[in-house]
Amino acid sequence: MRGNVLIIGLGLIGGSIALGIKKEHPDARIFGYDTDKQQAMLAKALKIIDEPVDDYPETAKASDLIVICTPVNATVQVIETLSRQPLKETVILTDAGSTKKKVLDAAERHFGARHVFVGGHPMAGSHKSGVAAAKEHLFENAFYMLTPSRFAGVKEIGQLKMWLKGTKAKFLEVSAEEHDYLTGVISHMPHIMAASMVNLAESAEHKHEIIARLAAGGFRDTTRIASSSPEMWKDILLHNDQILIPLLDSWIREMEEVKEWMINKDSRRIYDFFSGAKRFRDALPVHEKGAIPSSYDLYVDVPDYPGVISEITGYLAESSISITNIRILETREEIYGVLAISFQSNKDRALAVECLQLKTTYDTYFD
Template sequence: MDGRVFIIGLGLIGGSLALCIKKEHKDSFIIGYDVNKDQTRLARMLNVVDETTESIEQGAKNADLILIATPVKETEKVLQILECIQLKRNVIISDAGSTKKEIVQLAGNLKNKGITFIGGHPMAGSHKSGVTAAKAILFENAFYLLTPEEHILEEQLHQLQNWLSGTKARFIKITPEEHDYLTGVISHFPHIIAASLVHQAEKTSTKQKLIPSLAAGGFRDVTRIASSSPEMWRDILLHNKDVLLSLLDDWQEEMHKVAKMIAAANSAEIFNYFFYAKQFRDELPQKERGAIPSFYDLFVDVPDYPGVISEITGYLAKEEISITNIRILETREDINGILVISFQTEEDRTRADLCIHKHTNYETSEGL
């Protein structure tokens, strides 16, 4: 396909979408806009986009496809701006936000003008942000949820999917209401729980000074999604409040059930509670990409001596294997430490595992 594509928001998601479109539709011309001028400059410097613009109005007026890759609160403002612009009649507008019902409702004014809006949500991400982290492979095999209203023609939906075919994502069509419930259960709600666990630990640490030290291992891993952007999660919770309030009610009932089991010292019920949770969790697809970015961790048992980290990273750099994070889980004199290296893809983790075994005799294991 050829045509003009306008991408609003040149961060990780917007930049990656631009790269996917450029890869698949080489005759397309991609214009980018971001309120952050540094991101705009970097996007052009890295050839993520072909051209940048100083305003949404200027970039949108001749576009055949407009993709909004901004936080949901900013998407609201962008939609209001687009309503007031004389757009091409056959333009398709989509977003990439984490909530859909309110956004689709806000796009109603575009519908009244005969403009096609199809809500979208690529369910992939990274532990890095910004356009410098953008990759054309970011969405491969990820679910890409599309939430067209009933008036949207199949031809228009297929046209959008064609534009986005370079993502190599798995497109699923659902209603905006279904989207917000599903993402509420498997993404939004877990982020609330992770944040609440951190708050509980922080309060306890005022009385028990060992809490921060002991929380440095498994607890930190369990709650790592609590390190996500506070601004983003504020907006998501406000946009999806009805679903989340209902889920919080269900959670309180669940915790009340657990409290009763413990108070009654019901050994069989407690065992079954963990047994069936383990069973369901173990049966979840291991190779699928879901709503929360996967953590591809590699645990390396390394001797505790100066320079061991640079030794490992040197081997990985030599084979051009990118890492997203690295840390020591535990190091004490005369015993092995555990080096935790995080990667963006399972492929990178597998390559790193082979690389380390090729150059060293260190034991490795994957994160669960």
């Protein structure tokens, strides 16, 4: 497809969408705006966009596709600003935010039937942020939720899918209300719980200084999503409050029940609580990308001697296997320690297992 594309917000998501569009539509011209001008210049230097712009409302006038990749509060403000511009009648507008109802309400209120807005949410991400972390395959095989406004027809939705074809995502059309409930359950609530667990550990550290060391292992992996942007999650909770408050009430009631079972020594209900969770969790798809970025971690039992880490990374480098993170879990006091290595994909992790089984005698395992 030919035309002008404007990406507003050049972070990980905006940059990755731009790369997907550029790959599939090399004749399109991609313009990028970010409040951080350094990010916009970097996006140009990395050839993620064709031109950075300082005045996005002006650039929007000649755009055929506008993708808003800002925090949800800012998205509503951008929609209001764009509604005052003489945009092309055929322009398609979309966003990439984690909540949809208030964004769709704003779009319908400000654009009405004049311009088509289709809410979007690519359900994949990375532990890294910024446009430098953008990848054209970030959304490959991930669900890309589309929440069309009531003025969006089949033709316009199809055009947006064509623009985004290069992401290789799996598009799923739902209502804004359904989207916010689904993401509330499988993304927003886990982030709240993870942050709460970390805050509990921090409070406990005042009494037991060893808490931080013990938390370096499984606890750190379990709560990794608590490291997400506080600004972004503040906005998400405030925008999705009507969904999250009832979900929080339900979870609190369940925790009260668990407490009662413990008080009453009700072993059967406690067992059923964990058994039911295990059954459902074990049945979840292993290779699907979901709302929370997957963590492709491999654990290696290694002996404690100088050079063992460089030995492991050397073997992986020889096999051209890239790693995204490496750390030592300090939860053991035996001779062997645990080396946790993170990869970009399940395929890379599988190749690493083959490599290390061939080159070493160390035990490897993953969830």
